[in-house]
Amino acid sequence: MPEIVYLNGEFMEPEKAAIPINDRGFLFGDSVYEVVRSYGGRLFTLDRHLARLERSLHEIDIRSVDIAQLGRAIEEACRRSGFAEALVYVQVTRGAAPRKHAYDRGLRPTVLVHVRDLEPLLDPSIREGVAAITAPDIRWQRCDIKSTNLLPNVLAKTKAKEQGALEAILVNEDGIVTEATSAGVFCVEQGVVLTHPLSPAILPSITREVVLEVAGEVGIPVREEPVSLERLRAAAEVFLASTTIDVCPVITIDGAPVGDGKPGPVTRRLLAAYLERAGAAAPDGKGGGP
Numbered sequence: 001m002p003e004i005v006y007l008n009g010e011f012m013e014p015e016k017a018a019i020p021i022n023d024r025g026f027l028f029g030d031s032v033y034e035v036v037r038s039y040g041g042r043l044f045t046l047d048r049h050l051a052r053l054e055r056s057l058h059e060i061d062i063r064s065v066d067i068a069q070l071g072r073a074i075e076e077a078c079r080r081s082g083f084a085e086a087l088v089y090v091q092v093t094r095g096a097a098p099r100k101h102a103y104d105r106g107l108r109p110t111v112l113v114h115v116r117d118l119e120p121l122l123d124p125s126i127r128e129g130v131a132a133i134t135a136p137d138i139r140w141q142r143c144d145i146k147s148t149n150l151l152p153n154v155l156a157k158t159k160a161k162e163q164g165a166l167e168a169i170l171v172n173e174d175g176i177v178t179e180a181t182s183a184g185v186f187c188v189e190q191g192v193v194l195t196h197p198l199s200p201a202i203l204p205s206i207t208r209e210v211v212l213e214v215a216g217e218v219g220i221p222v223r224e225e226p227v228s229l230e231r232l233r234a235a236a237e238v239f240l241a242s243t244t245i246d247v248c249p250v251i252t253i254d255g256a257p258v259g260d261g262k263p264g265p266v267t268r269r270l271l272a273a274y275l276e277r278a279g280a281a282a283p284d285g286k287g288g289g290p
């Protein structure tokens, strides 16, 4: 089964896809993106990802992208790929123009969809818990926009990887945990799930939204409030959540165990409820992405 690219209205093999060197996404990071996945061949929460993409585009003043048509292209690309666990990368740039910082209105946005097979990238062992490090949150002040300006995330995540950790948990100047480089961060204190409230400091994560919904369904209380790193370290449980890793227990932070150093009951319950909602395999089955 093939990887599929959809670029500016045409489906093609990835090798055939080419972007001009003066594309503003390449030159300036003048672009936004989405990552969607399927479970068992069904795209999960595509409508929410499209709504977030539309908002990101609006926030950076890129107009004239037909979101409904893009949604159909994503579905068609997935269908053509045939992957059961498809990883769908979607990027829209402002388009190509001779390099200068200020943009002209009326550029034709570059619209890219790339469908890959997520299955070989899934690591079931992450269900048993992962290590995280902490890093200063040095990103810009509009982290609610899913922009491709990811250099701080790239540097922090690489530091995590080099230290044998899956993620870097980002901490702002006030000592507050915002999120991780490519996932939301949650902790559990006395049975209550805590996570940073929606604000320009964090991405409005779709997985976060679903986790909060399923928590309500299974009767786990949630409070959206800023949590200091000190509190996070002392929490009974810590977990990450994103499209590719679902709900993922964190068992060490900077080498020190979280709680008893094992995935906790609230995290396990939420993982099971999340996977049930996604229509995926049980927690002891496949799961856990890059």
Ligand SMILES: Cc1ncc(COP(=O)(O)O)c(C=O)c1O
Pocket (backbone or CB within 6 Å): 035, 179, 180, 181, 182, 183, 184, 203, 204, 205, 206, 207, 208, 241, 242, 243, 244
């Ligand atoms: C900074 C950041 N926070 C949170 C998330 C999780 O978002 P979602 O649940 O929509 O995948 C991501 C995903 O890439 C991210 O990059």
